[in-house]
Amino acid sequence: MEPATRNVDYLINVPRLDHNHQLSLREFPYIIRWRDDRCKRCGSCTAVCPVKAIEPTVKIQRIVQSEGALPTPVVVRKIVPIVEQVTDMDRYCTGCGACTLVCPNEAIEPEYNPQNKFLHYKNKGGEGYKRGGRRNDPSISTLDRLKFTRISMLTDPALDAGRHEFHVRTLLGRILPPEDLPLKKSNGKLMVDKMSDTFIPPVREIFPIMIGSMSVGALSPPMWEGLAMGVSYLNEVEGLPVVMCTGEGGVPPRLLKSKYLKYFIIQIASGYFGWDEIIHALPYMREDPAAIEIKYGQGAKPGDGGLLMAQKVLKLIASIRGVPQFIDLASPPTHQTKYSIEEAVAKMIQSMSMAWGFRVPVYPKISGTKTARAVLNNLARNPYASALSIDGEDGGTGAAYNVSMDKMGHPIASNIRECYLDLVKQGKQNELPLIAAGGIAKKGNLAANTAALIMLGASAVSIGKYIMQAAANCFGDEYNRCNLCNTGRCPRGITTQDPKLYRRLDSDKVAERVVEVFKSANVELKKIFAPMGRSTELPIGMSDGLSIDDKAMAERLEISYAC
Amino acid sequence: MCRLVAITSNEYFSPVENILALETMKEGHDGSGLGLTLRDLGGEFEELKGYPILSGICSKKGVQMLNEFMHKAGFTLKDIWTPKIKHLKGIMRRDYYFARIYDYPESYRNKSMHEKEDLLMNIRLSLRKIGESDGSMFVFSFYPDVITLKEVGDPLQVYEFFGLDKNTIKAKIIFAQGRQNTNYVIYLYACHPFFIQGYCSMTNGENTAFVPIREFLMSRGFPGYLGYNSDSEVFTHTLHYTVRQLGLPLTYYKDVITPLKASELEMREDKEALKLLKHSLRPLCIDGPNVVIGFTPEGTCFMVHDSKKLRPGVVGGVRGKYALLSEECGLDRAIPERNKSEDIFPMKYDMVMVTPQAEEVRVWNQLQGT
Ligand code: SF4
Ligand code: SF4
Numbered sequence: 010m011e012p013a014t015r016n017v018d019y020l021i022n023v024p025r026l027d028h029n030h031q032l033s034l035r036e037f038p039y040i041i042r043w044r045d046d047r048c049k050r051c052g053s054c055t056a057v058c059p060v061k062a063i064e065p066t067v068k069i070q071r072i073v074q075s076e077g078a079l080p081t082p083v084v085v086r087k088i089v090p091i092v093e094q095v096t097d098m099d100r101y102c103t104g105c106g107a108c109t110l111v112c113p114n115e116a117i118e119p120e121y122n123p124q125n126k127f128l129h130y131k132n133k134g135g136e137g138y139k140r141g142g143r144r145n146d147p148s149i150s151t152l153d154r155l156k157f158t159r160i161s162m163l164t165d166p167a168l169d170a171g172r173h174e175f176h177v178r179t180l181l182g183r184i185l186p187p188e189d190l191p192l193k194k195s196n197g198k199l200m201v202d203k204m205s206d207t208f209i210p211p212v213r214e215i216f217p218i219m220i221g222s223m224s225v226g227a228l229s230p231p232m233w234e235g236l237a238m239g240v241s242y243l244n245e246v247e248g249l250p251v252v253m254c255t256g257e258g259g260v261p262p263r264l265l266k267s268k269y270l271k272y273f274i275i276q277i278a279s280g281y282f283g284w285d286e287i288i289h290a291l292p293y294m295r296e297d298p299a300a301i302e303i304k305y306g307q308g309a310k311p312g313d314g315g316l317l318m319a320q321k322v323l324k325l326i327a328s329i330r331g332v333p334q335f336i337d338l339a340s341p342p343t344h345q346t347k348y349s350i351e352e353a354v355a356k357m358i359q360s361m362s363m364a365w366g367f368r369v370p371v372y373p374k375i376s377g378t379k380t381a382r383a384v385l386n387n388l389a390r391n392p393y394a395s396a397l398s399i400d401g402e403d404g405g406t407g408a409a410y411n412v413s414m415d416k417m418g419h420p421i422a423s424n425i426r427e428c429y430l431d432l433v434k435q436g437k438q439n440e441l442p443l444i445a446a447g448g449i450a451k452k453g454n455l456a457a458n459t460a461a462l463i464m465l466g467a468s469a470v471s472i473g474k475y476i477m478q479a480a481a482n483c484f485g486d487e488y489n490r491c492n493l494c495n496t497g498r499c500p501r502g503i504t505t506q507d508p509k510l511y512r513r514l515d516s517d518k519v520a521e522r523v524v525e526v527f528k529s530a531n532v533e534l535k536k537i538f539a540p541m542g543r544s545t546e547l548p549i550g551m552s553d554g555l556s557i558d559d560k561a562m563a564e565r566l567e568i569s570y571a572c
Numbered sequence: 573m574c575r576l577v578a579i580t581s582n583e584y585f586s587p588v589e590n591i592l593a594l595e596t597m598k599e600g601h602d603g604s605g606l607g608l609t610l611r612d613l614g615g616e617f618e619e620l621k622g623y624p625i626l627s628g629i630c631s632k633k634g635v636q637m638l639n640e641f642m643h644k645a646g647f648t649l650k651d652i653w654t655p656k657i658k659h660l661k662g663i664m665r666r667d668y669y670f671a672r673i674y675d676y677p678e679s680y681r682n683k684s685m686h687e688k689e690d691l692l693m694n695i696r697l698s699l700r701k702i703g704e705s706d707g708s709m710f711v712f713s714f715y716p717d718v719i720t721l722k723e724v725g726d727p728l729q730v731y732e733f734f735g736l737d738k739n740t741i742k743a744k745i746i747f748a749q750g751r752q753n754t755n756y757v758i759y760l761y762a763c764h765p766f767f768i769q770g771y772c773s774m775t776n777g778e779n780t781a782f783v784p785i786r787e788f789l790m791s792r793g794f795p796g797y798l799g800y801n802s803d804s805e806v807f808t809h810t811l812h813y814t815v816r817q818l819g820l821p822l823t824y825y826k827d828v829i830t831p832l833k834a835s836e837l838e839m840r841e842d843k844e845a846l847k848l849l850k851h852s853l854r855p856l857c858i859d860g861p862n863v864v865i866g867f868t869p870e871g872t873c874f875m876v877h878d879s880k881k882l883r884p885g886v887v888g889g890v891r892g893k894y895a896l897l898s899e900e901c902g903l904d905r906a907i908p909e910r911n912k913s914e915d916i917f918p919m920k921y922d923m924v925m926v927t928p929q930a931e932e933v934r935v936w937n938q939l940q941g942t
Contacts, residue, residue, distance in 0.1 A: 200842060
C-alpha cells in the first residue's frame with residue numbers, strides 16, 4: 010500500500026524520500042495489529058482510543074483483477090479506507106486494548122513490543138515522562154516468592170478452614186503495653202481504674218486488608234462510589250469490617266455526616282485539600298471516622314507531592330476540595346510545616362487526635378525507605394501515634410514522573426521486616442501496628458501476599474492498584490499498559506472526571522466486585538492460616554511459617570531458605 | 573504427644589506413683605525423655621525448706637566451675653543430694669547429677685523473697701550460660717524446696733537409672749513428663765517441666781504461635797525469659813509473666829493464652845479490663861493443640877486447654893490427693909480409690925484448680941468468670 014497523499018518534509022512540495030526524522034513503529038511499546046480482512050470500517054476503535062493512536066485514513070491499493078469469462082488480468086489502483094497507527098510519540102499506543110473491546114469483528118489488537126525504545130523518546134519538549142500506574146517491573150516480586158512452609162501435620166492437628174472459627178481481624182490503633190494498663194483488682198477480678206489518668210488510645214478492630222488512599226478527584230465519581238458502597242456493604246451486611254482511606258481530596262459532604270463515616274480513614278496530606286470542609290462538618294458528624302492518615306510520602310513517588318490535573322477539577326471535585334474549578338491542584342512534596350519529626354509531626358498527630366477528642370487513631374504514612382526505622386523509632390516513643398503505614402516501591406499512583414515510579418523507593422518486604430524486628434527489640438511489636446502497602450497482589454495473589462506480610466510483621470496491608478484492576482477492570486499492568494490515569498482520559502472510566510468516559514463505569518458493578526474480592530480473600534486467608542494452625546489471632550510475626558527460595562533473601566528477612 | 577502426670581497431695585509420696593501412671597499411658601510412645609519436678613519435699617529435705625536447691629547435671633570440668641562460681645557468688649553449700657545411678661543400656665550416663673542445697677550469701681539473708689528469687693534466677697542463668705556451649709553444665713532450677721531431674725530415655729528406665737525406686741525421696745507435689753519428641757532435637761533443656769521462680773508447667777502438643785510468643789516474652793526485658801529449646805517453655809514463662817510480673821490473679825492465665833471472643837466477653841463482669849488485656853497481650857494468645865498443667869509458688873495446681881480443646885486431659889482424686897493427667901488410664905493407676913464419676917474432663921472454657929495440700933478442686937469457667 011502506498012499513501013494516498015504523499016507526506017511532505019518541507020513546506021515547499023518536495024517529496025520526502027527517507028523519513029529519516031520519523032520514528033518507526035518498532036520504537037513504540039505497542040504495535041497495533043489491524044486485520045484488513047476482518048475490519049468493517051465502523052470507526053469504533055478510532056473513536057474510543059484515548060490517545061488517538063490510531064486513525065482512519067486511506068491508502069492506495071494495487072489490485073490485480075480479472076473480469077469476464079477468460080482470464081484477462083489487469084492492474085487497478087483503488088483507494089481504500091484503513092485504520093493506521095500513528096508514529097507520533099505524543100499519541101503512542103498505550104496497549105490499553107479499548108479498541109479491541111469495541112471492535113465487533115476482532116479486527117484490531119495491540120501487541121507488546123519488547124524491543125521498544127519508548128523511554129528514549131518520551132521526553133518531548135524537555136518534559137520528563139509522566140504517567141499513572143505502578144513500577145513497570147513485571148518480574149516476580151519478593152512477596153510472590155514467599156512460601157508458607159510450616160504446615161501442621163500429624164504432630165499437631167491442622168485446623169479446618171471450613172469448620173473451625175477463625176478470627177481474621179487486626180487492630181488499628183496504639184495498644185498500651187500490659188504493664189501500663191490502668192487496672193485494679195477487686196475480689197480477684199480486674200476492673201478498669203476509672204480514677205487513673207492513663208490515656209487509653211482508641212483502637213479499631215478491622216479486617217487486615219484495607220483499601221488504600223485514592224481520592225475523590227483522582228477517582229471518578231462511580232469508581233469512588235462503587236468502592237464506598239462495597240466497603241459499606243461488607244461492613245453492614247457481610248460483617249467484614251473493611252475500611253477504606255479517602256486519599257487527599259476531601260470527603261463527599263453527605264458521607265461526612267452519614268453513619269458510614271466510621272468505615273473511612275480520612276487522609277490529610279500536604280495540600281490539605283478538603284480539610285476546611287471536614288473541619289466545618291465536625292459538629293455534624295454522627296460517627297467518628299475509622300482513623301486519620303497523615304500522608305508524608307507515597308511508595309510510588311517518594312519525595313513527590315500529589316497532583317490533580319486541571320482537566321480533572323470539575324465542579325463536584327472543586328466543591329469537595331474547596332478550590333476553584335479547572336486549576337492544577339498540586340500538593341507540595343512535603344508538609345510546609347514539617348521541619349522536624351520530634352516537633353512538627355508530633356504536633357500534627359496531636360492536633361488531629363484533639364480534633365476528634367482523642368477518640369480516633371491517627372497515624373502517618375510514609376514511603377518505603379531505608380530511613381523508615383528512624384521514623385518508626387520516633388513514633389514508638391510518641392504515645393499518640395497509632396500506627397505506621399509504609400508504602401513500598403511497587404505502590405501505585407494517579408500521576409507521577411516515570412523516573413520516580415520506576416526507580417525511587419524501597420521494596421516493602423524487607424522494609425516491613427526490619428521495622429518489625431526493630432519493634433521486637435524494643436518490646437513494642439504489639440504497641441505500634443505496621444501497615445504494609447505497595448505492590449500487594451501485583452500478580453493477583455491478594456491473600457498470599459497479605460499473609461506473607463503479616464508473618465513478616467505487618468498488622469495490616471493496604472491495596473490500591475489491585476482493587477482498581479479487580480473491581481473495575483483497570484487495564485494497567487507492569488508492561489506500562491494504559492497508565493493514562495494522570496491524563497483524565499481513563500478508558501475504563503476509573504480515573505477521569507469526564508462524564509463521557511465515566512458513565513461507562515457502573516458503580517453497582519464495582520461495589521459487587523469489591524464485595525467478591527474481600528469475601529474470597531477472607532476465605533483464602535483462612536485456607537492459609539488453617540494448615541499453619543493459627544485461627545484465633547493473626548499470625549503477626551510468625552516468621553517460622555515462611556520460606557523463600559533465595560538464600561540472600563532468606564538471610565535478609567530472617568526466615569528460612571527452602572528449595 | 574507427651575504424657576503428663578501431676579500429683580498433688582497433703583502427704584509426702586514417691587515419684588514412683590507418677591512413673592507408674594506414665595507407664596500405663598505408654599502405648600504407642602517411644603519415650604524420649606523423663607522430666608520430674610518435685611516440690612514440698614519430704615524426707616531429708618524437710619529440715620532444709622528455706623534453703624535454695626540447685627538441680628542440674630555437670631561434667632567433671634563443670635563441677636569445678638560450679639564450685640568456683642557459687643563460692644564467688646557468696647553461696648555456702650549446706651548439703652548435696654545425688655541420685656544413686658544404676659547403669660542401664662540405652663541411657664547415656666553423664667558425670668554428675670546433683671541437687672545441691674545452698675545458703676544465701678550473707679547480704680541476702682534478710683532480703684525479701686522477691687529479691688531472693690531474682691538472685692537465684694540470675695545465678696541459674698549465669699550457670700546455664702557457662703555450661704551451655706560445651707554441655708559441661710545443665711541447671712534446671714534453683715529455688716527453695718524444689719528439685720528437678722531430667723534425662724533422655726524411656727521414662728521407666730530413666731527412673732530406675734536415677735535409682736528412684738530405691739530412694740526415699742518424697743514430695744507433696746510431683747510433676748512428671750514422659751517426653752515424646754516430635755520436631756525439635758532431643759536436648760535436656762527441651763525437657764519439661766519448665767520452672768521459673770516458683771512457677772512450673774508442662775504441656776503436650778505443639779504451639780503453633782511459638783515464634784511471636786517467644787519474641788514477645790524475650791522482649792519484656794526480663795532476664796529469665798530465654799532458652800526456648802522447646803515451644804512449650806513459653807507456657808511457663810507466660811504463667812510467670814501473667815501472675816508474678818503483671819500481678820494478675822491466676823485465672824487470668826486462661827484469659828491470656830486463650831482470650832474470649834468479643835461476643836463472649838460481654839458476659840463477663842470484668843469485660844472492660846478483659847478487652848484491654850486481650851489487646852495488650854495479643855501476642856501471647858495460643859492456638860493449640862495443648863493441655864497445660866502447672867503449679868504456682870503457693871502450691872495451686874491447675875490444668876487448662878487451648879480454646880478448641882484439641883488435647884485430652886483429666887483431673888480426679890480424693891480429698892487430700894488429686895492427679896492431673898493427659899490420659900484417663902493414668903489416673904486409674906495413680907488414684908484407683910477415687911470415685912470415678914467425679915472425674916473432671918475440663919472443656920475449652922474450663923480451668924481446673926486444685927488448692928494447696930490437695931484440699932479441694934475448683935472448676936473455673938471462663939465464660940462466666942466464676
Ligand atoms: S490499544 Fe488503546 S491506545 Fe492502542 S490503539 Fe487501541 S485504544 Fe488506542
Ligand atoms: S484503565 Fe484507567 S485507571 Fe487503569 S491504567 Fe488505564 S487510565 Fe489508569
